[in-house]
Amino acid sequence: MEFISALQLLKLNSVSTAWVDAVWDFEFTHTEPLDPVIEEEIKEDPDVFKSVYMQLLPFSNEDDDNTQSIWVVFGENGVSAKTLVAVLSYFILSAKTKSPSLEQRLCGLQAASLYLLLLKIPGSVANKVYHQILFDTCLNMPLKCWPQDSSKKRKKDSLKSSQGDTKTGKRSKPPKKVSEEMEIDDDEEEGVYFSAQDLLKLREGIVLLVRTLLRLLERFSLRDKPQSADSCSFCVFSRSVNQLKSLPELSYHGLGLLCSTIHGEGDECCRRVFRKLLYVILMMKTQERSKPCLLAPSQTVCALILHIVDKQREATLPLLRILVQHICHQMVEKSEYRASGAQTVGKLMAKMPCQDYAAIIKWLYSYSRNNKVAFRMFALDVAMVLLEQSERDVDDTVDPELAVFLPHRFLVHNIVYNHRNDVSPTVRGHALHCLAQCLELDSQNATKCVHELFSNSAQTMLESGRSEQTLKRRETVQKTALTFRTIELTKHKSITTTHRSVMNTSLQTMTLFKKHVSDPKTNARKSALETVMSLLKHGVISCSAENLSILSDRCRDPAVSVKKKAMQCLIDLLAALPENREVQEAWLRGVLPAVMDSESSVQEKALECLDHVVIAHIKSQGKYQDSDASQKLAWELLGLLCEKCQDLNRYFSKAFSVWAPQQKFTPAFVNGLLSHTEGERAAAAWLLLAKIASCSPKLNYGTILDTWENIIRSPVVSVTMTGHILSVLGDIASNLNDDTNTRIVDDLMSWLKTFSLPLEVISSCVDTLVRFARSDNTQDTLKFLNRFCGELVSVCESYLSGVILQEKGAENINEDLLVKHLYTLGAASLHCPSKVEKRIFLLVQSVLTPSEQQPVPAEGEDLPASQPLSQFKPNSMPTVVRAHAVITLGKLCLQHEELMLKYLPVFARELEVGTELAVRSNVVVVMCDLCVRYTNTVTRYISNISACLRDKDPIVREQTLIMLTNLLQEEYVKWKGALFFRFAIALVDPDPTIADLCEYCLVDLLLKKSPLMFSQHFIECIFHFNSYEKHKKYNKFPQTESEKSKFSLKGPQNKGKRFRIYRFLLKNFTDEKRFNITTKICQDILASFVDSELPLDSEGSEMLADIFDILSLKEMKLTAMSGPAAGEEPQEDEMAMAKAVLQVAQKKLVSQVQKRNFVENVIPIIISLKKTLEEQHSPVLKHLMAYLQVTMQDYRSQVKELFAADEQLAAEVEYNLKQFEKEKQQQEQQQMENQLANFTLSPRRNVSQTYTCIEKKLVPRQWNVESPLVQKLRTKKRF
DSSP, rough: OHHHHHHHHOOGSOHHHHHHHHHTTTTTTTOOOOHHHHHHHTTTTTHHHHHHHHHHHGGOOOOOOOOOHHHHHHHHHHHHHHHHHHHHHHHHTTTTTSSSHEEEEEEEEHHHHHHHHHHHHHHTTTTTTTHHHHHHHHTTTTHHHSOOOOOHHHHHHHHTTSSTTEEEEEEEEOOOOOGGGGGGOOOOOSOOOOOOHHHHHHHHHHHHHHHHHHHHHSSOOOOOOOOHHHHHHHTTTTTTTTTTHOOOOOHHHHHHHTGGGGOOOHHHHHHHHHHHHOOOOOOBBBTTSBBBOSSOOOOOOEEHHHHHHHTTTTHHHHHHHHHHHHHHHTOOOOHHHHHHHHHHHHHHTTTTTTHHHHHHHHHHHTTTSSOOOOOOOOOOOOOHHHHTSOOOOOTTTTTTGGGSSSSSHHIIIIIGGGGGSSSSSSHHHHHHHHHHHHTTTTTTTHHHHHHHHTTTTOOOEEOOOOOOHHSSOOOOOOOOOOOOOOGGGGGGOOOOOOEEEOOOOOHHHHHHHHHHOOSSSSSHHHHHHHHHHHHHHTTTTOOOOOHHHHHHGGGGGSSHHHHHHHHHHHHHHHHHHOOOOHHHHHHHHHHHGGGGSHHHHHHHHHHHHHHHHGGGGGOOGGGGTTTHHHHHHHHHHHHHHHHTGGHHHHHHHHHHHHHHGOOOOOOOHHHHHHHHSSSSHHHHHHHHHHHTTTEEEEEEEEHHHHHHHHHHHHOOOOOOHHHHHHHHHHOOOGGHHHHHHHHHHHHHHHHHHOSOOOOOHHHHHHHHHHHHHHOOOOHHHHHHHHHHHHHHHHHHHHHHHHHHSSSTTTTOOOOOHHHHHHHHHHHHHHTTHHHHHHHHHHHHHHHEEEETTSSSOTOOOOOSSSOOOSSSOSSSHHHHHHHHHHHHHHHHHOOOOHHHHHHHHHHHHHHOOOOOOHHHHHHHHHHHOOOOOHHHHHHHHHHHHHHGGOOOSSSHHHHHHHHHHHHHHHHHOOOOHHHHHHHHHHHGOOHHHHHHHHHHHHIIITTTOTTTTHHHHHHHEEEEEEEOSSSSSSOSOOOOOHHHHHHHOOOOGGHHHHEEEEEEHHHTTTHHHHHHHHHHHHHIIIHHHHHHHOOOSSSHHHHHHHHHHHHOHHHHGGGGGGGTTTOOOOOOOOOHHHHHHHHHHHHHHHHHHHHHHHHIIHHHHHHHHHHHHHHHOTTTHHHHHHHHHHHHGGGGGGHHHHHTTTTHHHHHHHHHHHHHHHHHHHHHHHHHHHTTHHHTOOOOOOOGGGGTTTOOOOOOOSSSOHHHHHHHHHOOOOO
C-alpha cells in the first residue's frame, strides 16, 4: 500500500516508546532530541512529509464511501498514531527554535500541515490525536517560520552606527534603552539570509498549512475549544499577509468559516472574528495601540464584515454596533488612520437599519463631547463621512425619541457646528474645516443645513452643555485593549448633559467667525478662512465688502502660512465668482499689497497670482472675446485699478519692477496692449503701458502721439487715463526727436496755463515736463527748468498778487482757481528754486494770515528783516485754500532753508492752537517731510508733532501715526524723550481702527528694527502713565503742562487703559526679558519705597498698586513655567514625547533659577515692604497679598520654607491660597448650578436588551428657550 510505504519513511518503528511517552508527558511544550540517526534518515528525503500528506489526503474525504478508515489501516499495519504525532511535534517544535534553518522551517510547516490533515479525518478526537497545545502551535507556525521584517534590523543597525562620529570627533551620546518595538524578537534569525527561491518555498509551505486549516474548519468543530478558535482567527489573518500575496483570500475565507454555527452557539464565533478584524481596521497590531502599522486594506476587511452581516443579520447587528463603538474608542490619533477609520465606520453604519443607525448617532453625539481631543476629532471625521451618504427617512420602526438623530441637520448642527468654539484649537480648526467641506458635498441636505445656521430667523438645536472647566479635566489614557463589549461613555467622564438653545442670528454668527479668524492658533485661523470662503462661494453669506474684508485683511496676517491661505481662498473665490465686482476688489486688496510683503515666499505667491490671473490673459484686440471669462476678468481687474482701487497702484508698480529684469514683456505683448488704447478698455491698457513703457522694447510712438493729440483737444479730461498717458510720454521722451519734444512741451505749457486741469493732472503734467528736461548736460537741464517752470511760477505769482493785493480782490475769489494756482506754484517751485522770489513767500503767507497782520511789499521791495507772525490766524480765505497754502509753503521751505527756519515755529504753534482740521493735518505732513530734508533742525519739534497723537480729530491722529512710523522706520527720528510713551498711548485710542494700526506699526514694523524698545521703556511706562515724577531717574524728560495732562493716564478711571498697554508690551517679551524686568522692578522701584527714597503718599500708593498688579499678570509669567494649552493633550509619538521631556527639563531648570532669584532678591523686599504698609495701614497691602497669592501657586508646598523670616506672612499666604482655591471651586460649582437650573430633562426610558450597546442618555421632551443668564455665558468666547 502506497500510504504505508510513504509512512515508513518517517521511521516510526525505530522510535523508542520511552521517547514518545516523554514527548506526550511534556504536553508538546518541550521535546527531547530525536535519535540523530533516525532524524538523518527521515531528512534524506526533503519531501517526506509532503509525500505522506498526499497519500493521507484521500482518507480525509468523507464523501468517498470507498475509502477505508485510516485508523483501521493503522491497526492492521501496527502503526501507532501516538508515535506519529510525537515525531510530527518534534519537527514542528524544531522550527520554533531561535534562528532555525530553512530546512527546519520547511519541515516544521509540512509537519504541521500533516498534523492538521490528520485531525480532519473522522475519529481523530476519539483516537486522541487532538491536543490543544500542539494544535495552537501549528496555527502559530506561519508567524514563526516566515522571516522577520528587515526594518527592525536596519533600525538596530542605525542605532549602532549613530553612537559616535569618528570623522567629526564629537562625543557620542550614551546609548538609549531600546524600546520594545525596536527589539528583535527572540525567534528572529541572526546571520540567516534567504534568497528569493527560499522565500518562495516558505510561502508554498504556509499556503499548504492555511489550506489544510480551512479544510479542517469545514468539519472540525471548535465549539468547546474557544482558545483554539482564537488561535485560528489569528492564524488565518496574520501580520505577514502583505508579503504573502496568495494568503488574503484564504484568510478571509477562513474567517468566514469561523463564523459558522458549528464552532459555537449564539454570537460568540462572530464576536471572536469581529474582535480580530477590529485591529485590522485600526491598522495596528493586536492589542498594541501605541504601535500602529499598516496591515491590510481595511476596505477588504469591511467587505468581509458586511458579507458576514448579510449571512447572519440577526446575530451580527448587535456586534456591528459594538464594532463601530470600538473603532471609535481605539482609533489611532493620526490623520491618515482617522480618515481610513471614518470611511470604514460609514460603510458599516450604512448596513444598519434606521433604528440602529439613529442609536449609533446618539452614541456618537455623546462620544463627540468626550474630554479626549482625539475622540472629538474622530467624531467630526465620522460625521463628514455620514453626510456624504443619503439622508435616511423616518419610518415606523424608529423610536420617536431617536427620530431626531436621523436627519443630516443633526450632524451638521450638533456635531460639526457645535465644535466651532471647542477649547482645543486643533478641534476648533478641524470643525471649521468640516463646516466648509459640508458646502462642497453633493448632498443638498448638508448645504441646506449650513444655510440654516446663517439664516436671520432663529433656529433651535441641541447643543452640548460642557463648560470649559469640565473639558480641562484629563481622562486616563486607555493603554490596553478593551473587552469586546458595549462601551458606555458615561464611564469615561463624558459630558452627557444636553440642553436647548436658540442659535445666533446671521449677524451674530459672522461676528463669531471674525473672532475665529483672529484665533491665537495658526491652524484655527486657516480653517476659519476656509470656512468663510466656502460660505461666500456658496452664497450662504453675502459677498459684501465687510465680509470679503475678512479674507483680504488676513493676507497681512503675522503668520506666513495664514497669509498664503488667505490668498489661496481669494483665488478660489474669484475663480468661483469671477463676475462679482466686490470679489474682484477684495482679491486686489488682498493680493496686491502682498507683493511688498517682508516674506519672499509670500511675494512670490502674490506675483504668481497676478501673472496667472491678469498678465497671462492680455491679448490683442483681434483675439479678445467676451465669452472668454479669463480675458474679461483680467480687464475688469485692471479697470478697478483705474477707478475704485487707485490706491493700490504703487503695489502694482512694485510687481512690474520685479518683472522688468526678467524681460517678461515681449513686443507682441506690447503691441497687443496698444491695440486696446481706444475703446472701453483704453484706461486699463494705458495703465499697463505706463508700468511697462520704461522696460519694454521699442514702442509704436505714432499710436501714443495720436492719443496725446486727442487728449489735448478733448474738452473732457479723464484724470486716470491722462496720468498714465503722461507717464508713458515721460518714458519715451528720450527717444523722440527735437520737433516732437518741443511740440509736446508747448502743449503741456499751454495746458497748464489754462489752470482748468484737475490737481492730479497738474502734478502729472509738471512731472512729465521735468522728464522732458533731462539731458546729459546739467546746465541745459537747469536752463530748461528755469525757463518753463519759472514761467509757471511767474504766472501763479501774478494771479496771487491780483487776488491778495487788489482792493476787494479776496471778496470775489474763485476758490477752485486759487487752489490750482497755489498747487501749480508749489509743484513748479520745487524745480526752479532760483526763480522763487521773496515776494512769493509773503503772498503765500498772506493766504494764511489776516491781511492787516503782515503788509505785502510791492514788487521790487525788500522783505522785512523780521516777521511778527506767530501762527496762521483765521481770515476770510476758505479752509481748503488755507490747507493748500500750507502745502505750498512747505514745498517752498524744502528749497529755502532760511524760510524753513522762520516758519517751523509757526507750524509747531499751529499744531497746538489751530482749529481747522485740514490745516492741522497738512501741517503734520509738511513738518514730517521737512524732517527728512532738515533732520537735525526739525527733530527739536518732534514733541509738537507727536502731541497730535492725542488730537481731537481721528484723521489727524491717524495721519500723525503713519508719518511718525515712516520717520522711525527710516531712522530720521529716534526713540527719545516722550515719543515712545505717546506712541503707546495710541494703543488705547478711542477709535479702534487707530488702535489696531498702532499695534501693527509697533509690532510688525518698528519692533523688528528695535527689538529691545519694549523692555527698555517698560518701567518708565509705569511712571509716565501714572504721572509720577518723584523718582530721581524716571520720567524726567521735558514736557509742557498741557502735554502732561494730554498724555496722562493717571487715576483709577484710566487703570484699564494702562493695563491694556502693559499687557500688550509684556505679550511681546521673551522669557529673558520678563525675568529681567521682574528683577529690575524689585530693585529700582520696590527697593526705593523700602529705603524711603520714594514716599508712600497717595501718588506713590497708586503707582505701587499698579506695580503689584503688573507682577500678578499672567503675561508676566514665564512661558517655560506654563503648562500646555487648554484643551490639548500630549501626543503619543516619539517626537512629541521627546519634546515633552525637554519642556519638563527646561521648566525644572527655569523654576530653580526663578526660585533662587525670588528668594534672594524679591522676598526680603516684600517682607520689608509689607511691614511698612502695615504700619501705615495702606490700601496697597491687599495688592501685595494678591501678588503673593498668584506667585506662590508655583511654590504651593514651599511657603513656610520661603518665608521662614516672617512666619506670620507665611501663615497669611497659606491661608489666602486655601481661600482662593475654595472660592474658585465655589464659583465653578455655582456656575454649573446656574446652567443646570434651566434644564428640563425627561426621565430615562427603558431600552430593550437588543440595544444595550447604545449609551442611554437624557433627551429633552420638548424644545425650550434658555434663560438670559445661560445665553450670556454661552456667548462669552475665549481666544
